[in-house]
Amino acid sequence: MIQRTQQVLRGRTAIVTGASSGIGRAIAEQLGAAGAHVFLVGRRVEPMEATRSQIIGDGGDATVVQADVRSPAAVRGIVDRAVAETGTLNIMVNNAGVYDPASICEGDPENWLAMLETNILAVLVGCQAAVRAMRAIKAEGHIVNIASNAAQRRDSGVYGSTKHAVDSISGSLRNELEGDTIRVTNILPGIYATNLSRDWDPAFVQGLLDRAGIDHRVVRGEYLPEDVLTHLKGPMRQIMGDPADVARAVFYAVTQPIDVNVLDICIRPPKRIDLPG
Ligand SMILES: NC(=O)c1ccc[n+]([C@@H]2O[C@H](COP(=O)([O-])OP(=O)(O)OC[C@H]3O[C@@H](n4cnc5c(N)ncnc54)[C@H](OP(=O)(O)O)[C@@H]3O)[C@@H](O)[C@H]2O)c1
Known part of the structure; x- marks a missing residue:
């Protein structure tokens, strides 16, 4: 269940990629319920329209953007549009992701490409575009990257290797932004x-x-x-777990004062299970 809060994010703009489903949808609902204008990004419009209606009902605002985050131009276009239409950008959640369990010996390189472009390239481009926009408008901002518990194991397959990359991108970007008013939080969910x-x-x-x-x-x-x-x-x-649990963790991170850096949040339900390969 998302947390009903005061409208602490009123006047803030957030972009959530992968907002048509699961964790991204829950994050969009949580940020919208706190008053943010949320740009919902995904390929399937229908579920995002339903989320948009819910956010507006909760007192926030939302814009649905149908886009494929595997395209760098599309990701940059979303950031430009959010700033042009609302005048600001404060929260960038790089959440869109895909999963392929196939082993290194048996996997299909086309599926690996989809994971590399969605889980890594889109996160990199999303980070870069958001930082450039936040710097240009001198915004206080948060970048949230959705990694995975899989980044805590060395034997978590090709999917896990993409999440190790997200972990490393978050850490590196955080160092690059020490002198900026932009914080970076890396979220490592277990099974949701x-x-x-x-x-x-x-x-x-x-x-x-x-x-x-x-x-x-x-x-x-x-x-x-x-x-x-x-x-x-x-x-x-x-x-x-319930994706709303992850959404509340994101809400916590992005509502901290700008001089508080929430580095990593590892979150999972009480019992750990490992996915079969
Ligand atoms: N569920 C878990 O147990 C778990 C655990 C650890 C980490 N995660 C991570 O959490 C994130 C969200 O996953 P989820 O569990 O919520 O899965 P999900 O329900 O399948 O949602 C994935 C989202 O990503 C979007 N997406 C995928 N490819 C896209 C593309 N090329 N362009 C635009 N949007 C794209 C999907 O939207 P469309 O299909 O509409 O494009 C969907 O909204 C992922 O990064 C995942 O790796 C999940």
């Missing part, structure tokens, strides 16, 4: 109930649904219906 699970081993996800008593047949690559994800968060709460 989102549509990222459509690319997990289907037998594993089916096992989770069966244990939760949810009657749904899992097919690799197919989006799980929203009501399935909602139900999953209940009985599986010990091992599979």
Whole structure:
């Protein structure tokens, strides 16, 4: 559940990539509920329109931007648009991500390219574009990069290697920005109930649904219906968290005074499970 707060982010502009689903959607809802104007970025418009309506109902404002973050020009265009339409940019959440569990020996390089471009390149371009915009308008800003618990293990596969890269990008950028009024927070979530699970081993996800008593047949690559994800968060709460928990952590980081640097937030449900490869 997102935290109902006073409108502490009124007058602030935030961009959230990957806001059509899961963790990004929850972050967008949380920032919007606190009064921010949120630019929701993703490829699927329908869920973002629903989130936009919810944010407006909560007293914030929102703009839906259909874009593929694998394109650097598209990412730069979103940042330019947010500044042009609202006059500022204060929060950049580089969240969009994809997951491919295949091993190094068996994986498809096309899927690796999708992970490299979405999970790393788009984060780099998002950071660069946001910093340039924040510097140009002398804004106080926060950049939030969504890494993963996978960045804490050396054997977390190709996906994990992209999240090690995010970890390193956050640390390096933080050093570059010591003299700026821009803080950088790296978020390392464990397992959360989102549509990222459509690319997990289907037998594993089916096992989770069966244990939760949810009657749904899992097919690799197919989006799980929203009501399935909602139900999953209940009985599986010990091992599979609610994306809103991550959103509250982001809210904490971006509402600290500008001279407080929240470096990393590792967050996960009480029980740890490792995804099968
Ligand atoms: N769920 C977990 O257990 C977990 C754990 C650790 C880290 N994470 C990280 O959390 C972040 C969010 O993932 P999630 O779990 O919320 O998964 P999700 O429900 O699948 O959401 C992923 C989001 O990324 C967007 N996206 C993917 N490729 C894109 C592209 N090329 N251009 C624009 N948007 C794109 C998707 O939007 P469209 O499909 O509409 O484009 C969607 O909104 C990812 O970086 C993921 O690696 C998740």
